[in-house]
Amino acid sequence: MSAQDPKANNPKIEQAAASDQNIQKVHAILLREKPEPAEGYSPMPLFLLGFVSAMIFIVSVYFVHNRGGIGPSLKSGVSGLTFKEAALVYDERYDPATAPGAGAVKELTPEQVLASGKKLYATCATCHQPTGTGLAGTYPPLAKSEWVLGSEDRLIRILLNGLKGEITVEGNKYNGLMPAFGKVPNSGYNWTDDKIAHVLTFIRHEWGNAAAPITTAKVKEIREQVAAARPGNWTEAELLAVP
Known part of the structure; x- marks a missing residue:
């Protein structure tokens, strides 16, 4: 019996030797390949794009519609600034109703005056409370x-110059x-006559109060x-010396 190469009659060894490198190459190719792109768009990115x-x-x-005095034109009193810089400045004196190009100022109805006064009162509510009851010993009701x-x-003098x-x-x-709300030196509020009249009219009407409204003309006079x-x-x- 002649001697034979053991590998010639052992297909398992030959198959293993041949597949080691081939399998590694196939795996490397599969890892490099990317899935084929699908047609159309994913619904989630479209939803997010629409939502944003x-x-x-x-x-x-x-x-x-609610910018107040942010970004008024240069004609509203923000001097010394470029238009781009003025757009980033808050101006308490800015009033859309009287701004350039707004046309004639429309007189507010009593309901609109009270609504304006209620909005302005939010500044006062921290001390006098939303219910108008004040804080014992500190802020009067x-x-x-x-x-x-x-x-x-x-009442007008108190709001204009403080107490x-x-x-x-x-x-x-x-x-x-009580801080000053009028346009006086060292005042941080500088409210217009309209604003002062509105908020005073509101507090004289709210919480069971039933006093006459305060007019803008009266605030201007004082x-x-x-x-x-x-x-x-x-x-x-x-104040008690005032008639």
């Missing part, structure tokens, strides 16, 4: 207050600083008389 586009549109519309329901002159020191409301003592020339806040004694 809709949100951008809604926010843009909201900003245009506005509901049923003799100061709110009494003299228009006193300092102790004040008595319905027999109770309060001692909290401002021209004393508020513009007065350097600081009023005191209770000074």
Whole structure:
């Protein structure tokens, strides 16, 4: 019997030797290959694109209609700035109703005045509370207050120039600083006559109060008389001396 090469009669060994490199090459090719792109678009990216586009549109519309004094024209009093810089400035004095190109100013209805006053009162609600009840010992109540329901002159002066020191409301003592809201030196609010008239009309009408509205003309009259020339806040004694 002649000697034979054992590999010649052992197909398993030969097959294994031949497949080691071939299998590795096939695997390498498969790893490099990418799946064929499918036709059409995935619905999820389209949904997200539509959602984002809709949100951008809604926010843009909201900003245009509720921008207040942000981005007024250079004619509104923002001087010394380029138009691009002025668009980033907030101007409290800006009023869309009286802005250039707005046409004649329309007189507001009583309901619109109260709505405007309610919106402005949000600035006061931190101290006097949304319910108008104030904070004991610090900020006096506005509901049923003799100061709110009494003299228009006193009430307007308080809002224009502010109030300092102790004040008595319905027999109770309060001692909290009331800031100036009028256009006076060192004031951070600089509200127009319209705004002051609106918010005062609101507090004289809200929480069961039933006093006459405050007119813009009356606020303007008081401002021209004393508020513009007065350097600081009023005191209770000074206000009680006002008829």
